[in-house]
Amino acid sequence: MASEGTYYVPEQSKLPILASLGLFLTVFGAASWLNGNDSGPTVFFCGGVLFAYVLWVWFSTVISENMAGLNDAQLKRSYVWGMGWFIFSEVMFFAAFFGALWYVRNLALPWLGGEGDGAATNEFLWKGFENTWPLMTTPDMAVNGDAARVTGPEQSMSFSQVDSIWTWLPFWNTVILLTSSVTVHFAHTALKNAKRSAFNSWLGLTVLLGIIFLVLQVWEYIHAYNDLGLTLQSGIYGTTFFMLTGFHGAHVTLGTFMLLVMFLRSVLKGHFKHDDCFGFESASWYWHFVDVVWVGLFIFIYILG
Amino acid sequence: MAHGPATGLSRWMFTTNHKDIGTMYLWFSFAMFLLGGVFALVIRAELFEPGLQIVEPNFFNQMTTMHGLIMVFGAVMPAFVGLANWMIPMMIGAPDMALPRMNNWSFWILPFAFAMLTATLFMEGGAPNFGWTFYAPLSTTYAPPSVTFFIFAVHIMGASSIMGSINIIATILNMRAPGMTLMKMPLFVWTWLITAYLLIAVMPVLAGVVTMMLMDIHFGTSFFDAAGGGDPVLFQHIFWFFGHPEVYIMILPAFGVVSAIIPTFARKPLFGYASMVYATASIAFLSFIVWAHHMFTVGMPLAGELFFMYATMLIAVPTGVKVFNWVTTMFKGAMTFETPMLFSIAFVILFTIGGFSGLMLAIAPADFQYHDTYFVVAHFHYVLVPGAIFSITAAVYYWLPKWCGNMYNETMGKTHFWLAFLGLNLTFFPMHFVGLAGMPRRIPDYSLQFADFNMIASCGAFLFGAAQILFLFNVIATIRGGKKATAEVWENPEGLEWTVASPAPYHTFSVPPDVK
Numbered sequence: 001m002a003s004e005g006t007y008y009v010p011e012q013s014k015l016p017i018l019a020s021l022g023l024f025l026t027v028f029g030a031a032s033w034l035n036g037n038d039s040g041p042t043v044f045f046c047g048g049v050l051f052a053y054v055l056w057v058w059f060s061t062v063i064s065e066n067m068a069g070l071n072d073a074q075l076k077r078s079y080v081w082g083m084g085w086f087i088f089s090e091v092m093f094f095a096a097f098f099g100a101l102w103y104v105r106n107l108a109l110p111w112l113g114g115e116g117d118g119a120a121t122n123e124f125l126w127k128g129f130e131n132t133w134p135l136m137t138t139p140d141m142a143v144n145g146d147a148a149r150v151t152g153p154e155q156s157m158s159f160s161q162v163d164s165i166w167t168w169l170p171f172w173n174t175v176i177l178l179t180s181s182v183t184v185h186f187a188h189t190a191l192k193n194a195k196r197s198a199f200n201s202w203l204g205l206t207v208l209l210g211i212i213f214l215v216l217q218v219w220e221y222i223h224a225y226n227d228l229g230l231t232l233q234s235g236i237y238g239t240t241f242f243m244l245t246g247f248h249g250a251h252v253t254l255g256t257f258m259l260l261v262m263f264l265r266s267v268l269k270g271h272f273k274h275d276d277c278f279g280f281e282s283a284s285w286y287w288h289f290v291d292v293v294w295v296g297l298f299i300f301i302y303i304l305g
Numbered sequence: 306m307a308h309g310p311a312t313g314l315s316r317w318m319f320t321t322n323h324k325d326i327g328t329m330y331l332w333f334s335f336a337m338f339l340l341g342g343v344f345a346l347v348i349r350a351e352l353f354e355p356g357l358q359i360v361e362p363n364f365f366n367q368m369t370t371m372h373g374l375i376m377v378f379g380a381v382m383p384a385f386v387g388l389a390n391w392m393i394p395m396m397i398g399a400p401d402m403a404l405p406r407m408n409n410w411s412f413w414i415l416p417f418a419f420a421m422l423t424a425t426l427f428m429e430g431g432a433p434n435f436g437w438t439f440y441a442p443l444s445t446t447y448a449p450p451s452v453t454f455f456i457f458a459v460h461i462m463g464a465s466s467i468m469g470s471i472n473i474i475a476t477i478l479n480m481r482a483p484g485m486t487l488m489k490m491p492l493f494v495w496t497w498l499i500t501a502y503l504l505i506a507v508m509p510v511l512a513g514v515v516t517m518m519l520m521d522i523h524f525g526t527s528f529f530d531a532a533g534g535g536d537p538v539l540f541q542h543i544f545w546f547f548g549h550p551e552v553y554i555m556i557l558p559a560f561g562v563v564s565a566i567i568p569t570f571a572r573k574p575l576f577g578y579a580s581m582v583y584a585t586a587s588i589a590f591l592s593f594i595v596w597a598h599h600m601f602t603v604g605m606p607l608a609g610e611l612f613f614m615y616a617t618m619l620i621a622v623p624t625g626v627k628v629f630n631w632v633t634t635m636f637k638g639a640m641t642f643e644t645p646m647l648f649s650i651a652f653v654i655l656f657t658i659g660g661f662s663g664l665m666l667a668i669a670p671a672d673f674q675y676h677d678t679y680f681v682v683a684h685f686h687y688v689l690v691p692g693a694i695f696s697i698t699a700a701v702y703y704w705l706p707k708w709c710g711n712m713y714n715e716t717m718g719k720t721h722f723w724l725a726f727l728g729l730n731l732t733f734f735p736m737h738f739v740g741l742a743g744m745p746r747r748i749p750d751y752s753l754q755f756a757d758f759n760m761i762a763s764c765g766a767f768l769f770g771a772a773q774i775l776f777l778f779n780v781i782a783t784i785r786g787g788k789k790a791t792a793e794v795w796e797n798p799e800g801l802e803w804t805v806a807s808p809a810p811y812h813t814f815s816v817p818p819d820v821k
Contacts, residue, residue, distance in 0.1 A: 007480070009401045009812075012311055012319040016410035023464070024417035027457035031421075034453050034523050058406075074479060078403035081475040089467050089509045096513025096543055100528060108536035117606055126531070140532035150533035233525035236534030243520065 008070045015058045022051030063271070063279065076278060083282040087289050090251070094293055097247065101240045101300060105133055109236075112139050134158050134305060138235035153238055154229030157220075158305035170302045173216050174294065177252075180209035181291040184259070184284045194274040196266070203263045203280075206287070210256035217249050241301060248297055251290045258283040309811050318413075321405035322811060323390045326412050328708075330387025331701070333415060335777070337379030338694075340423070342770050344372035349732075349766040351749050352759050365749035366434035367426065373437025374455075377555065378462050379419050381689065384697045385558040386411070386469050389497050391708065393473065395802040395809065396491045398482025398818045403475035407468050414465035422458040425451035436747060438548065441529035441540035445521045452522065456515045463508040470501035470508075477501075482801075484820035488579065491800050493561030495582050499589045500557045503550045506593070511547040514540065538603050545596035553592045556656075556688065557585055559696035560627060563649045566703050567631050569798040570646035571638030577630040584623035584630075591620050601672045610669045617667040621660070628657055643795075644718030648699035651691055651726055659687030662737065677747075680740025686733045690769075698725070698776065705783055706790035710808030713783040717775060724772035731765025 025047025033040025065071060111118030113131030122129060129142035134156035140148040155161060162168045187202035221242075224230040232242045262280045265271040272280050310316050310325070317329060347368045351359045360368070390408065394401055402408045425432040430449030433439065444452060477498045481490070490498075517540070520526040527533025529540045560581075568575045575581065597605060597613040605613075631653050640646070662684040666672050675681060698721075706712050735758035740746075744755045751759065790807040801820070805813050 007400050009405055010321050012315065013321055013406050013409070014319050016406055016408075017318050017413045019410050020413035020417055023414065023461055024421065027461055028421060028454070031453040031457045034519075035450050075403075077479045078475045081479055082404060082407075082471050085471045085474055085505055086467075089471075089505050091509075092506050093509035093513050096510045096517075096546075099546070100513075100517065100539055100543065103539050103542060104535065108531075108539060109534055112531060112534065112536075117604065135534045138527075138533050148532075150527055150530065152534075232520075233527075236527045239520070239526040239528055239533065239535065243517075243526065 006072045006074075008065065008072065008075055010065070013061075015054055015061070019051065019054045019058065022047050022054050026051055063265075066276070066278075079278055079282070083285060087285060090289065094244075094247070094296075097240070097244050098296065098300065101244065104236050104240065109133065109135065133237075135235055135237040140235075150233070150235055153224075153231070153234035156228070156230065156237060156305065157224065157241060157302060159303045160305075169216060169220055170298060173213055173220075174298045176209050176213045176216070177291050177294045180206045180213070181288055183209065184287050188281065188284055191272060191277055191280065192274050196270075199272075200263065200267055203259060203266065207256060207260050207263055210252060210259065210287075214249065214252060214256065217245070217252075241305075244297055244301055248290065248293050251293065255283070255287045255290045258286060320409055321401070323394050323402045323405070323408065324708075324809065324811065326402075326408050327387045327390030327392075329412050330383045330390060330415075333412070334380050334384035334387060334697075337375050337383070337419060339773070341372050341375035341380055342773065344368045344375065346766060346770055348372065349763040352751070353763040354760070355751050355753055355756050357750055360749065362749045363431060363434055366436075366747065367432040369747050370433045370436055370439075371423075371426070374422065374433070375419070376689075377437060377551070378459075379415070379422075381555045381693045381697070382466065383415060385497075385500070385555070385693075386466075386473075388493075388558065388562070388697070388700050388704075389473055392704065392802060393476055393494055393497060394480070395805065395813055396494050396800055397477065397480060397485050398801050398814045398820060399476060399480035400812065400815045400817075402472050403480055404472050408472050411465045411469040411472065414461050418458045418462040418465065421454050425449075425454050428454070438544060439518075440544070441518065441521070441537045444540075445518050445529055448522070453519070456519050459515045460512055463512045466504050466508045470504040473497055473501040474505070482814065482817035482820050488582070489820065491561070492564035492575065492578070492581055492585075493558065496557040496561030496564075496585050499585050500554050503554050503557070503589055503592065507547040507550045507554075510543060511551075514543040514547065517543070538600070541600050541603060542597065545599045546593075548599065549596040550589075550592040552685075552688075553588060555693045557589065559652070559656075559693050560585060562696040562700040562703075563631060563652050565800070566645045566649040566699055567634050567653075569703075569795050570643060570649075571635045571640050572796065573634055573638045574799070575630065576633040576636075577626070580626055581630055584626040587623040588620060591616065591623070595620065598667055598669075598672075601669045602676045614667055614669040618664065621664055624660055628653060628660075643702075644713070644715060644722055645699040645703035647719065647722045647726075648695045648702065651722070652695045652699065655687055655691030655695070655729075659684055659689075659692060662687060675740065677745055678740040679736040679744045679746055682746050683733050683736035683740055686729075686736070690729050690733065695725075701780065703795075704802070705780065706794045707802060707807050707809055709784045710790055710806075711783050711787035712790050712794075713779050713787065717779045717782075721772055721775045721779060724775065725769055728765050728767075728769030728772055732762050732769055733765075735759070735762050 025043055027047075029040050029042070029044025029047050031040075033044055109131040110116065111121055112126050112129055114122030115131070126139040126143055129139040130137070134153070136152045136156065138148065138150050138152045140150045141152060157170070159168070165171050183202050184206040187199050187206060190198035190202055230241070231238050262272075262283050265279070310322070311319070317325060320326060347360060348365065351357070351365055390402065393399070428449075428451040430451060432451055433444070433449065433455045435443035435448060439455075477490070477494055517526070517528040521528050521530065527535040529535050529537045531537070564575055564581060595613055595617045597609060598617045601610060601613070662680070666675055666681065666684055702713060702718055739755045739758045742755065744751050792806050793803050794807060801814075801818060802809070804818065
């Protein structure tokens with residue numbers, strides 16, 4: 001327990017309202033942009049820059065407060081709770097998309113194909129549609145043939161489509177990401193034992209693995225668009241494939257960036273002590289979280305895809 | 306810790322103080338309550354008589370949509386967060402909220418989000434017109450262009466809610482004074498802890514579903530498009546997976562408020578404290594497995610209909626425990642009927658009516674008759690108006706002397722209560738009848754046989770609206786002056802907040818109190 005009356009309540013701060021302004025301009029600009037308003041991109045980028053700048057100052061402030069010894073053990077626990085429940089909220093965000101995938105594969109498509117209560121739906125609306133997964137022939141194609149508005153992909157990313165696991169990119173991406181979870185753990189252990197250079201090496205290696213993963217993911221997307229006819233618009237298969245892997249990729253990008261910042265803080269500024277390294281620890285928790293999400297994707301999008 | 310309130314506008318814009326932030330949340334909520342109320346009055350004015358006389362049908366739809374969105378996300382939720390900000394640190398003996406700057410950020414997102422949402426009224430094609438539940442494809446294929454702004458507004462108000470609830474969880478779990486064990490916490494704190502978990506679990510799901518809408522609208526995905534293998538019903542499932550816990554997000558803190566007020570004015574400790582805690586947790590758990598009772602008529606397999614019907618009925622058990630406990634708390638109590646108590650008793654009675662009509666709606670085969678009629682409107686307004694709104698009003702009267710150090714005008718408070726009570730029953734009770742007789746919701750015109758009841762409802766709505774002006778006047782008068790309140794304010798109320806002076810000092814419990 002902290003000694004009495006030491007919980008640090010910061011003084012007035014301009015950061016929150018400026019962060020709100022930055023966030024607002026970013027989303028307002030994004031919405032205007034999507035709606036075809038010419039000023040949209042400018043507002044979006046200005047808002048984004050303001051938002052990023054405010055966050056930069058905010059994090060710097062928090063770090064320097066901690067280094068000045070203002071944060072007692074109780075306040076540090078508040079940060080732990082904060083990060084933990086933030087990650088849980090991210091879990092629920094992914095749950096919505098995994099849930100959508102589950103619903104489409106197990107309920108919506110069978111019904112469209114005429115199973116159970118869907119007999120009339122199939123007969124009168126989507127005659128000739130058959131439920132398959134990966135969904136290559138959309139209901140639209142089944143009914144309208146070449147005139148279909150929503151067409152399926154030419155090929156899928158499913159494991160059933162590949163000859164050997166050793167040449168299969170998602171497998172190697174899984175190896176890379178799982179390895180990176182181990183390396184970030186080694187970095188943590190090294191830090192706990194106050195071995196600075198080992199910490200830096202393991203953390204640097206983790207960041208490198210994260211970047212390799214992202215490069216491979218981009219490569220896979222290019223391959224999908226150029227060679228497999230698989231795009232975001234390829235019916236529900238393309239939708240779920242790109243939305244799930246895409247949001248995961250966005251989270252890996254954020255996680256890699258967080259770990260890179262921690263790496264630079266350690267290398268350039270000598271931040272983090274063996275008993276005071278919450279910034280790094282929270283980034284590593286986030287990293288483990290995106291790793292677990294990937295395992296879910298690997299199973300449900302690729303292996304069982 | 307010595308920093309006191311700054312002067313001028315900067316005090317509010319840059320504050321890190323839980324009381325300032327709570328005050329801003331409450332005023333913001335009241336402003337949204339009036340705005341959403343005006344939209345409601347546009348609806349009721351149009352429905353005063355059959356036929357189309359005041360607004361175009363499309364604008365009528367915008368009004369029903371904006372009324373719902375503003376009341377749910379702008380009025381009720383921020384009001385409870387405001388109460389949480391003001392009261393939780395004082396109730397658990399904490400110096401402030403756990404993460405004070407993030408606290409202010411949670412608040413300041415809201416004015417921007419609602420400015421953007423309200424601005425859609427002036428955009429080309431008008432505001433969202435697809436109902437507050439924004440079902441696809443109404444909200445995707447057939448939506449006005451302003452839907453994009455609506456989506457991003459929901460995103461950032463969701464971010465605000467998530468940060469707010471993280472703050473509340475961290476505060477409750479980490480900032481309690483020594484000796485304040487979990488089972489000694491006031492029920493308001495308990496209900497908010499559980500509500501915060503609900504928020505963290507479902508606001509990301511809401512963010513997910515509006516993201517899917519955004520992708521369907523602008524990037525050609527097929528989430529809610531059967532032509533590509535998606536399903537518009539999928540939208541409803543995801544939305545209501547958020548939406549049903551959301552209903553409890555708006556009512557659990559109300560349970561906490563009423564559980565604080567009734568013991569004070571019955572002069573008896575709350576009956577069945579532990580069972581109240583467990584009942585709240587049970588309701589929260591059940592809220593995750595009942596969502597499809599909003600969609601009985603959408604075409605679900607029989608097994609689904611049955612599961613969601615029985616699961617929904619189960620909620621009546623813990624809710625019954627609560628109502629029983631409130632009534633038993635009052636039983637043989639030395640009761641007095643100050644304004645907060647009047648609102649709380651009305652809460653117990655009228656919320657129970659709303660609960661019973663909910664039970665009727667839970668019966669799947671019967672729901673086929675009630676679905677999308679005014680009976681549903683009557684039901685959820687009975688749980689939200691005398692439920693959420695009355696409890697917020699009761700909380701304001703109950704804690705206002707603590708906040709500003711002055712007693713409110715009791716006569717004016719009671720007048721406010723009786724006008725509001727009369728107004729709301731006149732508005733919503735007849736809706737049961739027209740609903741059962743088949744009047745559909747969200748339609749600007751109706752057949753002649755519904756005319757009398759609708760006229761009564763419209764009169765009641767304007768009365769209810771007018772009563773709120775009295776409330777505003779009373780609150781402002783109390784802030785500006787009035788009889789000085791004592792530290793205790795009421796007769797032997799329970800809780801740490803009554804151990805500090807009235808008005809509560811800018812910083813309370815910088816040194817944690819000893820809790821026996």
